[in-house]
Amino acid sequence: MRNLFTFIWRNHFYFLFALLEVIAFALIINSTVYQRWVFVNSTQKITGSVYSVYANLQEYFNLRNTNQILARENALLHQALQHPTYRHDEKPFGKDSLPYPSQYQYIDAKVISNTVTLRNNYLMLNKGKRHGVDKDMAVISSNGIVGIVINASNNFSWVMSVLNDNTKINGKLLKDNYQGSLTWDGGNYRTGTLSDLPAHVGLAQGDTIVTSGYSLLFPEGIMIGTIEDFNIGKGDHFYTIKVHFSVDYNNLRYVYVVKNLMRKEQISVMKHL
Amino acid sequence: MNSTIRLVIRFVVLVLLQVLVLNHVRLGGYMNPYLYVLFVLLLPFSISGWALLMLSFFLGFTVDVFSNTGGIHAAATVLMALFRPNLVKLYYSKEDFEPNASPSLKYMGFQYFLGYSLVLVSIHHLALFSLEVFRFSEFGFTFLRALLSIALTLLIIIISQYLFYVKK
Numbered sequence: 001m002r003n004l005f006t007f008i009w010r011n012h013f014y015f016l017f018a019l020l021e022v023i024a025f026a027l028i029i030n031s032t033v034y035q036r037w038v039f040v041n042s043t044q045k046i047t048g049s050v051y052s053v054y055a056n057l058q059e060y061f062n063l064r065n066t067n068q069i070l071a072r073e074n075a076l077l078h079q080a081l082q083h084p085t086y087r088h089d090e091k092p093f094g095k096d097s098l099p100y101p102s103q104y105q106y107i108d109a110k111v112i113s114n115t116v117t118l119r120n121n122y123l124m125l126n127k128g129k130r131h132g133v134d135k136d137m138a139v140i141s142s143n144g145i146v147g148i149v150i151n152a153s154n155n156f157s158w159v160m161s162v163l164n165d166n167t168k169i170n171g172k173l174l175k176d177n178y179q180g181s182l183t184w185d186g187g188n189y190r191t192g193t194l195s196d197l198p199a200h201v202g203l204a205q206g207d208t209i210v211t212s213g214y215s216l217l218f219p220e221g222i223m224i225g226t227i228e229d230f231n232i233g234k235g236d237h238f239y240t241i242k243v244h245f246s247v248d249y250n251n252l253r254y255v256y257v258v259k260n261l262m263r264k265e266q267i268s269v270m271k272h273l
Numbered sequence: 274m275n276s277t278i279r280l281v282i283r284f285v286v287l288v289l290l291q292v293l294v295l296n297h298v299r300l301g302g303y304m305n306p307y308l309y310v311l312f313v314l315l316l317p318f319s320i321s322g323w324a325l326l327m328l329s330f331f332l333g334f335t336v337d338v339f340s341n342t343g344g345i346h347a348a349a350t351v352l353m354a355l356f357r358p359n360l361v362k363l364y365y366s367k368e369d370f371e372p373n374a375s376p377s378l379k380y381m382g383f384q385y386f387l388g389y390s391l392v393l394v395s396i397h398h399l400a401l402f403s404l405e406v407f408r409f410s411e412f413g414f415t416f417l418r419a420l421l422s423i424a425l426t427l428l429i430i431i432i433s434q435y436l437f438y439v440k441k
Binding site: 054158 | 344
């Protein structure tokens, strides 16, 4: 027994090394995407506040750019309203004046931490359960898709970015509705890959790809990007398309969390199949 | 006491620089510098083995907490620390250095310091990038990213040495 202790003491450097590596690997294994939230929740209070301070500081340097984006979006929204004053003739505008119940609700949020350099990238938003944000909600910016909320605490939420191995988003061609699935294969953060689009479809560089609306998360027609390049492998029946993202993920500040109000109903319909 | 305070300040500055600035750097689409390892490189020669390992783990763990990466930085940094004592022994025997001396470009000379940093940074980066991707299918790409990042980190380390330590 004494020999054992002497042995351990003489080699304590290597034993300590092994112990620390075991702890580190335990942390890695326990932090796969879906279990990660436990850890995130407990440390978010500290890191979240550090990132909040930093994001506040950084905000000032982007004010001009942000204003331009918001102004352009306002103009688009005005256009979408289509002369709202004419409606008053038919029906006074009130609580029930919308002809159909709306399916999506938008919650604005600020990005307080974000990466594009890793293989699997995540963002943190400054809104959480208190503001109605919860997991399995889509995140978009005024330029296009951003990601999916995978966990929310009371004040913060954790978003799996489009730039992530686990994110797969259904996209379609804006011009004729053929659909495929969008992934990101590492490398350049400005381009992704759209696959499963049948080879008989006519494509051109610069064609627009938008969300298909087939998922329960993203509304239809949210911008994904434009076709930069495309090819068909030998003996393949599907295109491999290089998509240039419309969003610069390295320069995200304000985003919208999209809440699908009919998600529960949609899921229950599928269960009955 | 004075040197302890300096270590603490260096720790805080390097971690903040890493998580707030360098984590967002992606030069040419491939290169991410991980400068925080400089803290381990510059620990005094006389530091005991267990303190070296514990500090390395704590450093990696702190970066992990801020980058939400589980324990990959901790694992890579501890692995790097394992090789440091033997690497130092290659250059110096125990009696050679003055008390409180630390590895630096000025103290070791350009060639030795570069070699010392190259070996340790390479171990750290290769471990880190493999752990981050955690699969073999993208090995070539991961290896390329690691190599380019090693070069960038080394460049920043050498520049920082000239900025802060080599005074004529």
